[in-house]
Amino acid sequence: MDRRQFLKWGGFVTVTAATGNLMGCSSSDSSSTSTIPGTDITAPATPAATGSGWKFPQSIASGDPRPDSILLWTRVVPASADDVLTASTDTNVSIRLIVSDADHSSKLGSNSAIDGNLVVDTTVPAYAMYDNTVRSKITNLAAGKVYFYQFIAGDVRSRVGRFKTAPAKDADVSQLKFAFMTCQDWSINHWGAFSHLVANEKDLDFFVHLGDYIYETVGEAFQKGAVEAAHGPLSLPQGAFKPNSNVRYADALVDYRYLYKKYRSDTRLQAVHERYAVIAIWDDHEFSDDAWRDTHTYDNGTFNATVGGDNTHQPQRRRNANRAWYEYMPADIWFSAGETYGVENIKIYRELQFGKLMHLIMTDERLYRADHMIPEAATNPATGQAIGAIGARYMAPETTLYGAEQQKIALTTRIGTSDPLLLVSMLGQSQRQWWMDTMKSSPATWKIWGNEVSLLRMGINGTDAIATLIALGSISTLATGIGNAAAxxxxxxxxxxxxxxxxxxxxxxxxxxxxxxxxxxxxxxxxxxxxxxxxxxxxxxxxxxxxxxxxxxxxxxxxxxxxxxxxxxxxxxxxxxxxxxxxxxxxxxxxxxxxxxxxxxxxxxFFQKFLLNADQWDGYNAERKALMAHLKDNGIKNVVAITGDIHSFFAGTVNDDYQASNGGTPVMVDLVTAGISSDSFFTYLQEAVGALSADLATLVYYPLTIPVTGLGTIKLNVDLLDYSLGRAAPNAAALGEQIRVQLRGALAAAGLPEAQLDATVAAVLAGLTSSSSFGSLVGLAQQLASLNSNPWLKYVETDAQGYSVITLTPGNLSCQFRRVNKLVGTNAPANVVASVKTATVTRDVVDVKIS
Missing domain, CATH: 1.10.340 (Endonuclease III; domain 1)
Structure with missing residues (x-):
């Protein structure tokens, strides 16, 4: 093999040092066999790929840009192989990788050759045992510089890729700009956001993916809505059935690999990866919904008074998910395919620094987390049945939740472990200490936390809510009584x-x-x-x-x-x-x-306080308080989390103790982006609230029927959850603007051509917002907003899809939440972005302003 290159067999990563302009010279052939260092295992031979019988079905990608290095990725298979199924088990070849520091911008998205100014020209192996994927780390690069790269198999070239290295750690950086995104379910809605990003965000330095890159299930209820024609149905090669269900989930390694290959077959997602390096972590769906460690939560698990609750453990499935993520995500991390480390055979938490301006701290909030505080299998005394997800993870009673947490902390104290948060932790002791040390020692102005689940408290006071709803429901009766008395x-x-x-x-x-x-x-x-x-x-x-x-x-x-x-x-x-x-x-x-x-x-x-989502940090309150105390006690400023998971846009302050009488002291800011395509949190909750309590449904939605000339009536469920959580009280114009995207989508679903949509929406809204009936709805939203449920929430948009873009300077952080329009028929909308809201955080000020 090339003397500049060695193979890290624990993670099949080749490492090549850039050497300046190589004038197109190629490295040596790597077809000879060798043994894996430290073992007597013979590595497969990798003869050089020749001829035209090759393809790169998932294109290329780059990741984890550092001042002197990048991780490059591709997958190469014979031209006759299926794009997403497993290729031949004996397809072990070596291909060529070239990197240039010349400007090849005009060739992005094409298979045109890049040449001249090559700083890397080497061969890299592609092994069938790793699903024909290639991971190659390039070192010795210049800081803050744009490079272009390409893989070559025989006579076939991949598309041209681009990446930008991070600035030197001691560099004074005037500006950084990056996108962050999450939750891209193949099976629902559309991926037009990727097209918009490529066409309109040309000056990004990189992008961050906060997880749910794939969804492990096929056929879930939340995946059965409208979807663009470009995304055909998924069919897991093996899969398993969820308990008492016809829904299948990824189980075997081949299933998880299939999902990554299928998702990455979309040319719009490919285009994003081709143009920008990604910095990625996972959330739950890369393994299993609402997972903790190696457990799934598809059923409630078991419960007894001695052991407590537990979900079904699936260690091999967890390892399969870990391996597939590693094979398909260009992340410069540690991984071992051996059995020694069990399910902790991968470490994705890491930090990347971008000059003196920004320190990016990425955490793993699934692999090390403890069980949810309230076990799903615990008995509901009112019904005698298992509590289940509603009550344990969602709409969890605050007193019960935090009582359970204190019991676990007390148990840990009696056990006498080194970590008092052992049974109530999301990060685990080692990662938590690393996070604290990294935050405290960071020399950067801004500490940006790549965070999977929201830190913001999202509570509802059931007493206040019921009082408001009963009062609202009494108005009509009272008005009638007044009219009768007036006689x-x-x-x-x-x-x-x-x-x-x-x-x-x-x-x-x-x-x-x-x-x-x-x-x-x-x-x-x-x-x-x-x-x-x-x-x-x-x-x-x-x-x-x-x-x-x-x-x-x-x-x-x-x-x-x-x-x-x-x-x-x-x-x-x-x-x-x-x-x-x-x-x-x-x-x-x-x-x-x-x-x-x-x-x-x-x-x-329901006459008590509830927390909307205990799978988030609200369900791990003791550790959140410990992290906030660390920031506060050490005077660590300008910490901003970028977050995904909940399929909504949120912005607000993270306080040291939300249970304090004044809601605590703001310590940092959390900015939450909606999913790229996954159905919104509002959509999920409006479907669940009826089963929880029909009398509380008005806290979440209000059914509205709108007559539209030529189309009949359009039925909408107006999102009132925003106001129940803390969105500012609207006037008629503001509430009308809120439903614009939903109305546009409903008109499109009714068959209105896209060319007529925006004008029709404007006309319908003009009539609607001036009507007396809409005025009553505005009054309802205002009353819900007056609950002031979560005053630290400065922006709430629970019915949305989209992505977000941050522009960072030494003086402030500006985050643009880009909400996208809904499907038009079976296609992504031509006019992708519907609205933009800007959240601004000023240096040394723990607050967020919305415009």
């Missing part, structure tokens, strides 16, 4: 005051007398709550009740006298939110408005 009083505001009094428990006659006195006092010049209360104080009613009646009277009076319906509604709203909501919040299930609703049994379990 006898002859005056709607007086009737409104009367109904306010009776709602608060005042006898009818007494309420009528006070209401009449309010009208008299108002006519005499008392026009404020205070003066009206004073004028009716002799009635003997409590001041709080007189205040409610006065507020209700004034609200109705402020509406034009000729509009009795609007007057009654205005008064009803004051009663609903000024009394009914307050009474439920104070008395919870004991409130007469709950006991008289007929829904007491259904609602009682």
């Amino acid at each position: 006898s009083t002859g005056h709607v505001p007086t009737a409104a005051a009367l109904v306010a009094g009776t709602t608060a428990g005042v006898p009818q006659a007494n309420a009528a007398a006070v209401a009449k006195a309010l009208a008299t006092a108002y006519a005499a010049g008392a026009n404020s709550v205070q003066t009206l209360v004073a004028a009716t104080a002799s009635s003997g009613l409590p001041t709080s009740v007189l205040g409610l009646m006065a507020q209700t009277f004034l609200a109705a009076m402020q509406v034009a006298a000729g509009d009795s319906t609007a007057q009654a509604t205005a008064g009803a709203q004051v009663i609903a939110f000024g009394y009914i909501k307050a009474d439920i919040m104070a008395n919870q299930a004991k409130s007469t408005f709950i006991t008289n609703s007929g829904k007491a049994a259904a609602l009682t379990p």
Whole structure:
């Protein structure tokens, strides 16, 4: 083999040092056999590929750019082989790899030859045992420089690739720009985001992939929606069936390899890899949904009082997933194919530095994590059945969740291990200490954390939510009652005051007398709550009740006298939110408005606080607090996480203790990107909330029917989850803008040509947002926003697909959330990006501004 090259057999990586301009000379032939260093195992012969009978079906890729090195990747097979199935087991060949520092930008995306200014010209082996993939590390490169590369098999050239090395670690860097993305399910929606990125983000330094690069299942319910015609159905070569299901999941090594090959067969994803180096970590679907270590959560596992809960362990499947990820991801990491290290035979957490400007710290939040705090197999006392995912991982009761965490910490203390967080950790002790040390010692201005699952607290106070929903539901009834009472009083505001009094428990006659006195006092010049209360104080009613009646009277009076319906509604709203909501919040299930609703049994379990997603850091609160304490205590500034997983856009501050009365002190920022194509978190939750509680569905969505000329009616479920979580209260225009993408997608699904979509959407929204019915929906969203559930959330968009782009300077970080339009028929939209929101973080300020 070439003297500049050696083979690291633990990970089949060739390493070649760039030597400057080689004038096109080729390295020596590598067809001879050799033994694996340190063993007596003979390496397969790799005769040089010759002729034209070759292809590169997954194109090429580069990864982990450092100041002096890059990891290059390809897969080469005979031209007669299937693109995604396993090639011949005896196809072991060597191919040529060339790297140039000349500008070959015009050749990107083509198979044109690159020549001249070659800094590398060598041969590399492609082994059938590694699915004909090639991983070659190039060292001795210049810092901060663009290079072009190409693989050559016989007479066949791969497409031309490009990468940029990182700046020198001590370099003063004025700007970096990179994209980050996640969650690209082949089986749902579209991959138009990749086309947009290639066409419009030409000045990226690299891109970060935060996991869910593949999805391990085929045929899940969440994968059965509309999908672009370019993505045909998947068929796992072997696979296994989920328990009690017809859904198949990747199990064998050949299954995981198939998925990477199939996903990477899409030319749009290929184009991204050809143009930019990737820095990647995994999340759960590279192995198994909501996984921890080597377990799956497809079923609830087992539970007993002594052992607790446990899910099904699948160590060989975990190792298969590890190996396939290593074979197909151009990551410069450690891996061992041997049995010695069990499922921890790969280490993907690592750090990369980009001059003095940025330190990128990538973590693994699956391989080392402990079980979820609440076991799915634990018994739900209300039903006698296993709790399952809803209750254990999603919509988990806060008190139960953190009680379980404290019990595990106490158990760890009794055991006496070196790690008090052993049973409640996401990172594991070694990685956690590495993270802390790396953060503390980093010389860079910005510490960017490549983080798989969100650090942001996402909670819902069930009591506040139920009180709001019951109050909202009472408005119509109250308004009708006010209208009926007006028939006898002859005056709607007086009737409104009367109904306010009776709602608060005042006898009818007494309420009528006070209401009449309010009208008299108002006519005499008392026009404020205070003066009206004073004028009716002799009635003997409590001041709080007189205040409610006065507020209700004034609200109705402020509406034009000729509009009795609007007057009654205005008064009803004051009663609903000024009394009914307050009474439920104070008395919870004991409130007469709950006991008289007929829904007491259904609602009682929800008078508590819930955490939306305990598979995220909310479910590993003790370790999150330890990490934030480390940053705070050591004065580590300008830490920003970039996050995926939850199929939504979020931005906000990560606080040291969200359980503190004021929500804690902001320590760092988390920026969460939506999935490239995976269905949104809102979509999942709207389908699940009915099973959880139909009475709580309004916290998540509101069904809206819109008549459209020529198309009939369009039905939408308006996303109210955003407001329940903490999105700012909207006006009509803002709420209309929020549903623009969904409306556009619905019109496209109804058959409207894309050329007509944007104009039709604008016209429909103009009419919709000016209607009185839409005004009621706006009021509903405003009331949910008033819950102020998570004040640290500065931006929420739970019904979205897209990707994000960060521009980093010494003074600030600017993150653009790019939301994409939905399918048009069976094609990705020509107009891909629907909207852009910008989150800005200023140096040394722990806050995020949205524009």
